[in-house]
Amino acid sequence: MKKKLILENGTVFVGETFGSESTAFGEVVFHSGMTGYQEILSDPTYCGQIVVLTYPLVGNYGINRDDFESITPAINGLIVKEATDFPSNWRSEMTLDEYCKMKNIPGIAGIDTRKLTRIIRDHGTLKGIICHFNEKDQDVLERIRATEIRHEQVKQVSTKTAYPSPGRGRRIIVVDFGMKHGILRELNERGCDVVVVPYDTSANEILQLNPDGILLTNGPGNPKDVTEGIQMIKEVVGKVPLFGIGLGHQLFALACGAETIKMKFGHRGSSHPTKDLLTGKVLFTSQNHGFLVDADSITNTRLEITHIALNDGTVEGLKHKDFNAFSVQFHPEASPGSEDAVSLFHQFIEMIEIAKQGETTHAKA
Template sequence: MKRKLVLEDGTVFVGKAFGSNVDSIGEVVFHTGMTGYQEVISDPSNYGQIITFSYPLIGNYGINRDDFESIQPGIKGVVVKEASDFPSNWRSNMSLDEFLSLKNIPGIAGIDTRMLTRLIRDKGTLKGAICTFEENTDMILSRLQSDSFSDTPVKKVSATKPFPSPGRGKSVVVVDFGVKHGILRELTERGCDIKVVPYHTSAEEIKSLNPDGVLLSNGPGNPEIIQEVCEMIQEIQQYFPLFGIGLGHQLFALANGCNTEKMTSGHRGTSYPVKELETGKIIFTSQNHGYEVSESSIDTSILTITHKALNGDSVEGIKHNQHPAFSLQYEPEASPGSEDGKKAFDQFLNIMNEQIEGVE
């Protein structure tokens, strides 16, 4: 069955339908990773997006039970050059087509994803619609141009109630802006006693849990939409070690007087080089973000830049000059991607240990 992808600039791609037989509208972005499509599709940070995979063959190792980053994916569609019908992997439980059908997500295959990627790279992220071939293109364009996508995606992916993941180590409160399971796995592997709380949890509620540290998770959308959480961050960073990841990094920056801005096409892939400024070391990182912290807005008397991207020179890490608080734009949990950044979780634990020893 034919299906088409219509972009807000009037570009139309015609391809083959797979996945669910529903129409959808979302922000069309591209991901450059060769592997990790299951993690990308299930990443809460991708809520509301139509994901274009630039690698030409997707689905060849199927879908398994272990590599999910959330229970219910929030993406609006998948765009590929070729979707594998017969995956080959001992862990595979189902094909990509079967999984997308199960989760009510449409897919389109057989289009020139290289052309689409270059279009997004040159023009910036575009709104798009996946629909049946017979759908009236002019009506779709009218809807795309009138739809502002002004909702708050964090509200859609954050936990509605606090929940624990018990351990016997350091007590960590994770503020859930759309937390990936990979982050929770890294904390669990280090024995942490985890309490996940909704994004709108107040500073007083977090303080009442008496944590050893607080982690601000990744998540979707424009950080400025939920600036109300900055007051909580300003309070919490004075009392507990704090670690921000992705959206959590951007919110930590906003809480300390910085500005954020939308990137032209964003960074979404598994091998982005980042420089640690203190050591000069280059690490390869997994990234998934469409906004960045504006370097010119950083007050160096409050914050210090710790990491910079080699592709585009964007700010990839900052730390507070007075408080034991730091944040990273890239995804240190590496789900999927390079594991170079995982030492950030050890750094977070070391800071918590130092604070406890200092109190004693």
């Protein structure tokens, strides 16, 4: 069955349907990774978006039970050059088409994804609709232009209630703004006693849980829309060691007086080179963000830039000059992508241990 992708600038692509036969509206973005489509489909940060995969063959290793980043996908649609019908991998349990049908994810295949990616790079992120072939282009175009991108993505993907992931190590409160399960995996592997809480949990409620550290997760949308998170961070910075990832990094920056701005087409891929300014090392990082921290706005804050993107020089990491708090824009847990930066979880735990030793010394004195 034929389908169409129509962009707000009037461009029309005709392709073949896979997955759900329903229509999809969203912000059309591209991901440049060669693998990792299962993690991309289940990454809550893609809430409200239609994702173009630039690698031409998608679905060739199928879908397995282990590589999901969330239970319920929030992605609005998927665009590929070719969707494999017969995957080949010992872990494969179903095809990409079967999974997208099961989770009601509309897909379109057989279009020129290189051309589409160039359009996004030239014009910036665009709204678009995946629709049935027989719909009139002009009618669909009017719907696109009349529909606004939603502003409550974090509310949609965050957990509704707090829950534990018990361990025998330090107590980490994970504030879920759209958490990838890879973050929880890395904390569990380090023995942390984790409690995951909703995005709008107050500072007082978090501190009542007696945390040794607080982790701010990734998530979708404009960070300035998450006012509850910004206020909470203002009240906990300096009281408990803090680590921010993705959206958590942007919220940390806003809480400390910096500014965030929307990017033209964002960073979405699994091998973005990032330089650690403190060590001089270059890390290949997994990234997925459409907003960034404005470097010029850092000047009048107590923040210091620790990482920059080598492709465009944008801010990729921050630390507080006075308190035990740092953040990165990229995903140290990867999934998909390089695990060059996974040691940041160890750095977080080490920061907590040093802070605890300081508390003990102070108490003895």
